[in-house]
Amino acid sequence: MDPYIAGTSSGAALGAVAAYLAASALGNAYLFFAYQAALAFALALAASALTVTFGRGNIYATVIAGVAISYLFSALTILALSYLARANPQLPPITFWLFGYLTYVDYKYDAVLAAAAAAVVGLAYLEARRIDLVAISDEISSVRGIRPSRYRLAWLIGISLATALVVAKVGVIGFVGFMVPHIARILLKNGSATALVPASAALGALTLTLSAAVSRGALGFEVPVTAITSLIAVPVMVLALSHARRGD
Amino acid sequence: MRVEGIRLSLGGREVLRGVSFEAADGLTLILGPNGAGKTTLLRAMAGIYRPDAGVVEVEGPLGYLPAEFFNVDMRVADVLLAGGGRLEKYSWWLNVVGLAGYEERIFSTLSTGEKKLVLLAKALAEGRTVLLDEPTANLDPAHKALVMGLLSRLKKVKRFIAASHDLDLIDVADSVVLLRGGTAVQLRPEEVTDEELSKTYGARIRSFRLDGRRVFALDF
Ligand SMILES: Nc1ncnc2c1ncn2[C@@H]1O[C@H](COP(=O)(O)OP(=O)(O)OP(=O)(O)O)[C@@H](O)[C@H]1O
Ligand SMILES: [Mg+2]
Numbered sequence: 001m002d003p004y005i006a007g008t009s010s011g012a013a014l015g016a017v018a019a020y021l022a023a024s025a026l027g028n029a030y031l032f033f034a035y036q037a038a039l040a041f042a043l044a045l046a047a048s049a050l051t052v053t054f055g056r057g058n059i060y061a062t063v064i065a066g067v068a069i070s071y072l073f074s075a076l077t078i079l080a081l082s083y084l085a086r087a088n089p090q091l092p093p094i095t096f097w098l099f100g101y102l103t104y105v106d107y108k109y110d111a112v113l114a115a116a117a118a119a120v121v122g123l124a125y126l127e128a129r130r131i132d133l134v135a136i137s138d139e140i141s142s143v144r145g146i147r148p149s150r151y152r153l154a155w156l157i158g159i160s161l162a163t164a165l166v167v168a169k170v171g172v173i174g175f176v177g178f179m180v181p182h183i184a185r186i187l188l189k190n191g192s193a194t195a196l197v198p199a200s201a202a203l204g205a206l207t208l209t210l211s212a213a214v215s216r217g218a219l220g221f222e223v224p225v226t227a228i229t230s231l232i233a234v235p236v237m238v239l240a241l242s243h244a245r246r247g248d
Numbered sequence: 249m250r251v252e253g254i255r256l257s258l259g260g261r262e263v264l265r266g267v268s269f270e271a272a273d274g275l276t277l278i279l280g281p282n283g284a285g286k287t288t289l290l291r292a293m294a295g296i297y298r299p300d301a302g303v304v305e306v307e308g309p310l311g312y313l314p315a316e317f318f319n320v321d322m323r324v325a326d327v328l329l330a331g332g333g334r335l336e337k338y339s340w341w342l343n344v345v346g347l348a349g350y351e352e353r354i355f356s357t358l359s360t361g362e363k364k365l366v367l368l369a370k371a372l373a374e375g376r377t378v379l380l381d382e383p384t385a386n387l388d389p390a391h392k393a394l395v396m397g398l399l400s401r402l403k404k405v406k407r408f409i410a411a412s413h414d415l416d417l418i419d420v421a422d423s424v425v426l427l428r429g430g431t432a433v434q435l436r437p438e439e440v441t442d443e444e445l446s447k448t449y450g451a452r453i454r455s456f457r458l459d460g461r462r463v464f465a466l467d468f
Contacts, residue, residue, distance in 0.1 A: 133330035137317040139381075140367075142294045143310035144331040144374070185321070189354065192326035 007069030011047025012167035015040035040164035128193035175233035254302030265430035280427030286411035311375020
C-alpha cells in the first residue's frame, strides 16, 4: 500500500505543519525541530489507522478511505498553513507540503533518511518469507507462529515512522510507492516479497532520482516532484490495470 | 489432542456452544451443514480465535490446509517457502501430491484444484498434526482418489483433522464429529448411520454398500 494512497503521508505533512503551528504559538522557534518528526509520526499513524479501520479488509473500501483521509488531512494542512503564512513568511510554501520538493534536503538530515530507508528495506528483505505467508493465509500464518493482525499492525507502525521522517523533510511525494512495486511486479512476473523488496528499492531510487532531475530544471523551470511522479504513474496504472484484467 | 467445551461467538452470534471431541491418532472427520462452524472450529484449533470458554489442546507442529486463501501471484516455490523452510523438502511433497515440476509456475494461474494440491503439499510438509478444511473439494475423481489414498496411508504417521462435506471420507476416517446446532456428537465411523446424517443435514440421505465401500444417494 502506497503511503500516499493510504493517507499516511498527508497525515505526516499535517503533523509536521502542526509542529510549526505549536512552535509559533509558543514563540519558540527551536521547539519544532525536536517535535516535528514525532508529531509527523503520530499523525501519519493516525491517518494509516483511520484508513485501515474504515477499509476493514476490503481493498476497494481501503483505497477509497485512503483517498478521503488524505484529502481530509491535506485540507487541514492548507488551513494551518494559510493561517501561518502571514506570520512566518520564511516557512516553506504550501506547495512544498502538498506536492513535495527535494530541494530543501540538507546533508545532516540525509543521513537520518538514508538510515531509516535502509532499516525499512533491510527489515522487509529479512522478513520477506513471513510477509509472503501473511499475504497467503491467516490460518497458515497462525500455525507457523505469526499473529497476522499484529504482524500487519507492526508493519503499519514501521512504515508510518519511515514515512513521517521523509515527509517532515521533503513534503508529500506521491505515487512512487504505488507505481514502483507495480512495475517491478510486471517486469519480474513474481509478487513474492523476496523479489519485490530489492527490485522496488532499486527501481524506486532510480525513479525518484530521474523525477527529481526533471522536476528541477529539465522543463526550464522548477516543479514539485509529485507532478512528475504522477505523470509517470498514470500510464503505469493503466498498464497495471490492463495487466490485471488479462489475469496473467 | 482434544477440544473440551469450547464456546465461541462471532459477530454477536454464538457459533460454538460447548463443543468437545478427542482427536486420537488417525483421521478425525468433522461433518456438518454450511455455517455449522467447521471452519470456525479449525481456526480456533489453529489459534486464530480465542474461545470464550473451554480448552484446546494441540500437539504441534501443525499444518493447515485453508479452504479460502489469497490468490497471490507468486511462484509455487515462493508459496511453499513462505514462512521459511527448505525447498527440497517441499519439492518432495509436491511430488507426492502429483505436481512434480510445478515449482516455477505462478500460483495465481493454477486451476482451483491445483492450488488446493499445492497448499496440501505445504500443509503435509509442515505438520505432524494437519488441519484440513475441505481437502477434497474441487478435485477431479482421479485427484480425489489420490488424496484419499494419501490420507489413509499417511494417517499412520500423521494425525489429521479434516472438515468436509464429502461423505466418502467417512470410509477413511477413524472417528467422526457431527456438528449441529453449535454442539458436537462424536461417533465411530460405523455409528454414522443414514439417520444420523439425515438429522445432521436436514435432508434425506441413504447409503448402500458396494465392494465394501459406502455409496450415498440424496433424495430431492
Ligand atoms: N468473522 C465472522 N463474523 C461473523 N460471523 C462469522 C464470522 N466467521 C464465521 N461467521 C459465522 O459463523 C458461522 C459458522 O461459519 P463457518 O465458516 O465456521 O461454517 P462452516 O461450517 O465452515 O460452513 P461451510 O460448510 O459453508 O464452510 C456462519 O454462520 C458464519 O456466518
Ligand atoms: Mg467452512
